[in-house]
Amino acid sequence: MTTIDHAGRGEGGFRLSQLLYDRRYRSLTIQAVAMILLVLLVVWLVDNTVTNLSRQGKDIDFGFLGTVAGYDINQTLIPYSSQDTHLRAAAVGILNTLLVAFLGCIAATIVGVLAGVARLSRNWLISGLMAVYVEGFRNVPLLLWIIVIFAVMSEGMPQPRAFRGDDPAASMLLGDSVAITNRGIYIPGVEFAAPLAGSTGWTWALILGAVLAGVLAARVVKKRADARQEATGERPVTWPLRLALILGPAIALLFVFGAGLNKPELAGFNFQGGIHMRNSLIALWFALTLYTGAFIAENVRAGILSVSKGQSEAAFALGLRPGRTMSLIILPQALRVIIPPLISQYLNLTKNSSLALAVGYMDVRSTLGGITINQTGRELEGMLLLGLFYLVTSLTISALLNVYNGSVKLKER
Amino acid sequence: MKKTVLLGTVAGLAAGGALAQNSSTLEQVRDRGNLICGVTTGLTGFSAPDANGEWQGFDVDLCRAIAAATLGDPNAADFVTTTGQTRFSALASGEIDVLTRNTTWTYSRDNDLDFEFAGVNYYDGQGFMVPAELGVTSALDLDGATVCIQTGTTTELNLADFFRANNISYEPVPIETNAEAQQQYLAGACDVYTTDASGLAATRATFENADEHVILPEIISKEPLGPAVRHGDPVWGDIVRWTLNALVTAEELGITSANVMDLAAEAGDNPEVNRLLGTEGELPEMLGLESDAFANAIAAVGNYGEIFERNIGESTPIGLARGLNALYTEGGLQYAPPFR
Numbered sequence: 001m002t003t004i005d006h007a008g009r010g011e012g013g014f015r016l017s018q019l020l021y022d023r024r025y026r027s028l029t030i031q032a033v034a035m036i037l038l039v040l041l042v043v044w045l046v047d048n049t050v051t052n053l054s055r056q057g058k059d060i061d062f063g064f065l066g067t068v069a070g071y072d073i074n075q076t077l078i079p080y081s082s083q084d085t086h087l088r089a090a091a092v093g094i095l096n097t098l099l100v101a102f103l104g105c106i107a108a109t110i111v112g113v114l115a116g117v118a119r120l121s122r123n124w125l126i127s128g129l130m131a132v133y134v135e136g137f138r139n140v141p142l143l144l145w146i147i148v149i150f151a152v153m154s155e156g157m158p159q160p161r162a163f164r165g166d167d168p169a170a171s172m173l174l175g176d177s178v179a180i181t182n183r184g185i186y187i188p189g190v191e192f193a194a195p196l197a198g199s200t201g202w203t204w205a206l207i208l209g210a211v212l213a214g215v216l217a218a219r220v221v222k223k224r225a226d227a228r229q230e231a232t233g234e235r236p237v238t239w240p241l242r243l244a245l246i247l248g249p250a251i252a253l254l255f256v257f258g259a260g261l262n263k264p265e266l267a268g269f270n271f272q273g274g275i276h277m278r279n280s281l282i283a284l285w286f287a288l289t290l291y292t293g294a295f296i297a298e299n300v301r302a303g304i305l306s307v308s309k310g311q312s313e314a315a316f317a318l319g320l321r322p323g324r325t326m327s328l329i330i331l332p333q334a335l336r337v338i339i340p341p342l343i344s345q346y347l348n349l350t351k352n353s354s355l356a357l358a359v360g361y362m363d364v365r366s367t368l369g370g371i372t373i374n375q376t377g378r379e380l381e382g383m384l385l386l387g388l389f390y391l392v393t394s395l396t397i398s399a400l401l402n403v404y405n406g407s408v409k410l411k412e413r
Numbered sequence: 414m415k416k417t418v419l420l421g422t423v424a425g426l427a428a429g430g431a432l433a434q435n436s437s438t439l440e441q442v443r444d445r446g447n448l449i450c451g452v453t454t455g456l457t458g459f460s461a462p463d464a465n466g467e468w469q470g471f472d473v474d475l476c477r478a479i480a481a482a483t484l485g486d487p488n489a490a491d492f493v494t495t496t497g498q499t500r501f502s503a504l505a506s507g508e509i510d511v512l513t514r515n516t517t518w519t520y521s522r523d524n525d526l527d528f529e530f531a532g533v534n535y536y537d538g539q540g541f542m543v544p545a546e547l548g549v550t551s552a553l554d555l556d557g558a559t560v561c562i563q564t565g566t567t568t569e570l571n572l573a574d575f576f577r578a579n580n581i582s583y584e585p586v587p588i589e590t591n592a593e594a595q596q597q598y599l600a601g602a603c604d605v606y607t608t609d610a611s612g613l614a615a616t617r618a619t620f621e622n623a624d625e626h627v628i629l630p631e632i633i634s635k636e637p638l639g640p641a642v643r644h645g646d647p648v649w650g651d652i653v654r655w656t657l658n659a660l661v662t663a664e665e666l667g668i669t670s671a672n673v674m675d676l677a678a679e680a681g682d683n684p685e686v687n688r689l690l691g692t693e694g695e696l697p698e699m700l701g702l703e704s705d706a707f708a709n710a711i712a713a714v715g716n717y718g719e720i721f722e723r724n725i726g727e728s729t730p731i732g733l734a735r736g737l738n739a740l741y742t743e744g745g746l747q748y749a750p751p752f753r
């Protein structure tokens with residue numbers, strides 16, 4: 001190396017060949033060439049696409065989003081009819097994707113944490129069962145589980161008709177409030193006698209806001225208690241107050257708006273009223289939950305095992321009770337191992353929800369990326385938007401969780 | 414290393430791009446030595462593989478006729494299965510040469526999706542099928558029903574329009590293929606299955622207890638089903654169009670798979686028969702085909718009436734009457750322009 005250096009400088013300047021033979025420049029050269037080729041490749045791909053599209057008489061045009069969709073969607077979280085635009089149909093699909101992703105992430109976390117802890121159980125039967133669960137779900141493709149659950153629901157459960165008559169073949173559960181049929185599960189819903197501004201959606205938004213405000217207030221109370229404990233060594237009992245702060249306003253609002261239970265009832269061909277969780281949602285949700293839960297279980301197990309036994313022994317020696325040992329010593333250390341892979345699992349779950357395709361769940365892949373591009377012939381535009389949606393969603397999820405990760409990770413000086 | 418990989422990729426892509434240049438579909442088919450048709454994933458009578466894995470059906474026979482006309486061999490046809498949602502991408506991308514898959518000719522498919530429909534091989538309309546035990550006698554009784562519907566079809570749009578126009582509600586169960594629809598319908602996960610009436614008849618024919626299901630009287634749409642090709646290759650469109658016309662004309666002129674070879678052996682006394690079979694004039698040559706192109710097509714699959722009777726006619730389990738699809742001389746709509 002030194003000789004080349006000397007030779008290069010000895011001639012009193014820079015020679016072109018140094019770009020290839022001088023190690024100081026060579027890596028730069030390679031990177032520059034790679035970069036140029038990459039740019040050329042991208043330019044070529046884009047140009048090729050545009051040329052081929054125009055050869056087929058097609059341009060890139062997002063105007064189709066403003067035209068009438070013409071098709072109906074069964075599960076809509078916002079009002080939608082076939083006379084709305086493709087854009088709104090896409091929004092309905094996006095909300096359906098987010099719904100199943102949200103339900104899936106929560107349920108998968110619960111299942112994963114329980115299974116991960118249970119797998120470490122000293123009880124041979126429990127840990128064995130959990131091992132079977134984890135290996136069974138991790139090693140069989142998700143698509144199969146989705147289809148299996150869907151088939152069990154649609155082939156195995158009674159038809160709504162079976163609930164009819166004096167001596168029905170099937171009956172509702174939990175005091176006639178839940179019906180499990182081959183078209184999905186009907187559960188009671190909350191309905192408001194006097195909703196805010198006549199809109200159930202806004203009413204729920206207000207109630208959710210009240211709960212969030214309550215959570216923030218409860219945190220303030222907890223911080224005060226912490227400060228008091230630091231100063232005086234005495235910890236005031238705060239949980240009744242905190243619980244009241246979180247739930248109180250929401251319950252009061254429910255009363256104000258005249259909330260009541262709306263139970264599903266058999267009327268005509270189907271159950272009416274209540275909340276209808278369609279087979280497609282259930283199959284997708286359960287399969288995503290059990291599949292991703294198996295991976296999360298392994299993350300949790302790894303996290304707990306990563307905290308050395310000496311830590312809990314030391315905590316016990318200091319006189320901490322087991323509960324406090326878990327929450328103050330083990331969990332904070334385990335979390336920093338659990339959270340990063342957990343983020344990937346959430347991202348996987350969200351993207352895997354596009355397997356909705358297999359059971360006709362009307363997610364964004366099925367509306368924008370399916371029926372809309374099929375009816376309008378705008379494959380490229382539709383797929384670009386779809387890709388963009390998944391990208392933005394994934395980046396948002398990981399950004400949010402990274403913030404959380406930052407708050408639980410080991411703070412080292 | 415990095416560089417070579419990258420260079421290789423660029424070169425490879427460039428080569429790939431160069432291959433996809435503009436040669437006519439007929440040339441491509443001839444060079445390849447076979448014709449690729451897009452068909453359903455399986456609809457008995459229209460396009461479905463038989464016990465030996467051979468594709469059979471009304472749409473399949475049209476494809477074989479085109480293969481016979483262009484390549485002289487009805488078996489030089491390959492079949493690519495497409496769903497309601499994948500068929501148009503398959504055609505637009507060039508994965509298939511012609512789409513023969515109960516596809517409705519509509520304005521926007523013709524003009525917005527940029528395809529060319531080469532005629533109508535089956536005049537159809539959308540119907541509803543329900544289990545007889547429901548006691549439903551009219552589609553207007555279906556308020557609140559759960560309806561199985563294939564996505565990416567005209568029928569899904571008609572369904573929305575029909576229920577909205579009549580101010581009744583329904584719960585759509587979106588489905589990808591006919592097989593899935595059949596399974597969901599038989600399991601009772603939907604009360605009603607709606608699609609083209611011919612498709613309903615074909616589906617019902619495969620049921621164990623076909624008579625436990627009724628097709629409601631309402632036909633809520635026009636579904637002219639026909640072969641589609643890409644816009645922009647008019648000759649190829651004409652080849653498909655005139656092959657279909659040849660099959661219809663053959664029925665009109667009494668040319669069948671049994672007598673076509675005799676008739677094509679030498680010019681007879683009916684000039685239109687002669688022109689069609691290539692013993693007089695040069696009609697097939699105008700499309701760049703051999704003089705016996707249409708004779709080959711008819712010899713391979715028979716005339717339109719024979720194709721209909723063999724696959725979906727009243728003697729088959731599907732049992733469709735000719736109805737609108739009878740020749741115009743018999744009160745139907747099948748009418749081919751003259752071969753001259």
Ligand SMILES: N[C@@H](CCC(=O)N[C@@H](CS)C(=O)NCC(=O)O)C(=O)O
Pocket residue numbers: 452453454455456495496497514515516517563565566567568589590591592608609611612613636638
């Ligand atoms: N004619 C309508 C509907 C065509 C359609 O999808 N038909 C169904 C039932 S008749 C079918 O062929 N299914 C076969 C499959 O699922 O592959 C259209 O062109 O959109």
